[in-house]
Amino acid sequence: xxxxxxxxxxxxxxxxxxxxxxxxxxxxxxxxxxxxxxxxxxxxxxxxxxxxxxxxxxxxxxxxxxxxxxxxxxxxxxxxxxxxxxxxxxxxxxxxxxxxxxxxxxxxxxxxxxxxxxxxxxxxxxxxxxxxxxxxxxxxxxxxxxxxxxxxxxxxxxxxxxxxxxxxxxxxxxxxxxxxxxxxxxx
Amino acid sequence: xxxxxxxxxxxxxxxxxxxxxxxxxxxxxxxxxxxxxxxxxxxxxxxxxxxxxxxxxxxxxxxxxxxxxxxxxxxxxxxxxxxxxxxxxxxxxxxxxxxxxxxxxxxxxxxxxxxxxxxxxxxxxxxxxxx
Numbered sequence: 267x268x269x270x271x272x273x274x275x276x277x278x279x280x281x282x283x284x285x286x287x288x289x290x291x292x293x294x295x296x297x298x299x300x301x302x303x304x305x306x307x308x309x310x311x312x313x314x315x316x317x318x319x320x321x322x323x324x325x326x327x328x329x330x331x332x333x334x335x336x337x338x339x340x341x342x343x344x345x346x347x348x349x350x351x352x353x354x355x356x357x358x359x360x361x362x363x364x365x366x367x368x369x370x371x372x373x374x375x376x377x378x379x380x381x382x383x384x385x386x387x388x389x390x391x392x393x394x395x396x397x398x399x400x401x402x403x404x405x406x407x408x409x410x411x412x413x414x415x416x417x418x419x420x421x422x423x424x425x426x427x428x429x430x431x432x433x434x435x436x437x438x439x440x441x442x443x444x445x446x447x448x449x450x451x452x453x
Numbered sequence: 454x455x456x457x458x459x460x461x462x463x464x465x466x467x468x469x470x471x472x473x474x475x476x477x478x479x480x481x482x483x484x485x486x487x488x489x490x491x492x493x494x495x496x497x498x499x500x501x502x503x504x505x506x507x508x509x510x511x512x513x514x515x516x517x518x519x520x521x522x523x524x525x526x527x528x529x530x531x532x533x534x535x536x537x538x539x540x541x542x543x544x545x546x547x548x549x550x551x552x553x554x555x556x557x558x559x560x561x562x563x564x565x566x567x568x569x570x571x572x573x574x575x576x577x578x579x580x581x582x583x584x
Contacts, residue, residue, distance in 0.1 A: 284493050291482045291489075299477045313481055320485045321492060387468045406469040438461045 272336035276327055287324055294320075294337070298344050304403045305348045306357040307392065315351050319344040334417070341418045349400060357392060390437055398433030401426050505579055513572075 271289065278286035298319055302312035323340055330339045391402050404415035405426065412430075416423045 284490060285486075287489055288482065288486050291485045295477045295482055295485070296474075299481070300474055303475050304472060309475060312475070313477060316477070317481070317485050317488060321488055324489050324492060384468045387465065388472060391469065402469065406466075406472065410466065410470060434462060434465050437465060 269335045269337070273332070276330065276336060279324070279327055287320075290323070290336075290340075291320055294340060298340070301341070301344060301403075301407055302348055304407055305352055308357065311357075315348055316344070318351075319347050322347060338414070338417050341414075342420060345400075345404065345418045346420070349396070353396070386441060387437065390441055391433075394433055394436055398429050398436060401429035402433045405430055502579065509575060516568075 271293065275286045275289040279290075295316065298316040299312050302315040302319070303309065306312055306315065319340075323343055326343065330336060391399055394402070400419060401415065404418050405412065408414040408418070412423050412426050416426045419426065
């Protein structure tokens with residue numbers, strides 16, 4: 267994905283060529299839908315939220331200041347929208363207590379499958395308080411890049427680091443049986 | 454409370470950084486572009502009709518000021534008139550108003566309803582004439 271392609275398309279759209287916006291949609295549809303999916307874990311809702319993000323981007327194209335790359339602006343806009351949407355209608359999540367219960371007795375003996383453990387940890391992220399959940403989602407979505415996550419959330423890097431630390435701490439404390447068991451495959 | 458371990462951090466990093474990716478449905482981009490074209494074709498939002506509203510707003514502010522001044526004057530006059538009957542338990546003007554009975558309450562209620570009715574009719578008239 268090229269930043270110059272984005273800039274060229276934005277300029278064409280602002281000049282009145284609406285079809286040029288399709289280039290932006292094609293380039294960014296997958297990241298925006300996937301980011302939305304990490305927030306809500308509902309495919310249909312993720313597409314609805316991503317569509318709304320594109321619409322808002324279209325309406326606000328003139329407000330993009332070119333001191334930041336287009337993708338940074340787009341992700342910040344989308345993140346802001348997704349946070350508001352999730353605040354308005356929260357995603358369906360199971361309680362942390364339910365996740366913390368091993369699915370069966372065999373699992374508590376250490377026989378838990380990796381898949382179950384991964385699923386439980388991902389679900390547990392959804393039960394965290396929003397500020398920790400958002401920091402974790404953005405950090406891992408942006409390939410563990412604190413700077414980009416901070417820009418997307420409009421927060422200082424130090425705040426993101428603190429929230430990541432606290433978010434992980436909550437996960438570790440709430441899911442001891444999932445995280446304490448070393449993976450045999452790695453041994 | 455458990456001691457936190459680097460192993461746990463590595464596990465969390467491993468699990469959360471390889472979350473499943475989903476592909477947007479095939480019609481997603483088309484659907485977005487349809488919405489964008491609808492947005493572009495829609496007429497711009499109607500600006501607030503300040504020219505039409507300004508006289509009404511001015512009259513409203515003036516009426517409010519007159520009512521407030523009149524209320525304060527009436528309040529102070531009632532206060533003076535009932536000064537000899539003061540009691541420690543309740544403020545004199547308040548007791549006069551409350552003891553004024555149903556008549557004054559009815560007048561204020563009718564006045565409030567009238568103002569509400571006029572403002573609703575006026576706003577409906579303004580919106581219908583605009584459309």
